[in-house]
Amino acid sequence: MSEFNNRIIAQRDALKIVNGSELFVEPLLSLTEKAIDRWSRNNKVDAQDSIIILLKSMSGTLFFLANRSQEQVTEDYRELSKKVDKQLSDLELELANKAFQRSSR
Structure with a gap:
């Protein structure tokens, strides 16, 4: 159940990052x-953005x-979870850069 919750939380976090940026008319x-x-x-x-x-x-x-969540938690699963965390950070940074670029115009 914990793995399921982690995936749901990661998806929600991604949506909050994108939709909270206020850069887009339509929410994801x-x-x-x-x-x-x-x-x-x-x-x-x-x-290609x-x-x-x-x-x-x-x-x-x-x-x-x-x-993978149906299987025993393995090192692969932990590595993929770390990858999601990195992707969330990258997404946040990319949106912050886009917001900065828009405000600089």
């Missing part, structure tokens, strides 16, 4: 690839963790 509702694609189109964020790449990478990592 989910970390599925379709939701990210729709969000990027509606907010006119290029598919670093935010989209980070979100899709995080989506893939969380999907992999979801499939």
Whole structure:
């Protein structure tokens, strides 16, 4: 159950980071690839933008963790959890940079 909660918390954290940035008109509702694609189109964020790449990478990592959560917690699982934490930090930094760039214009 703890692994499940960790994945849910990580997803919520990612959504809070993106939606809390106030850089986008439409909020991101989910970390599925379709939701990210729709969000990027509606907010006119290029598919090759670093935010989209980070979100899709995080989506893939969380999907992999979801499939691993049924197994005994292994070193691989712990490493993937650390990767998600790094991705969240990278996302926060990238959005802060974008906010700074917008305010500098």
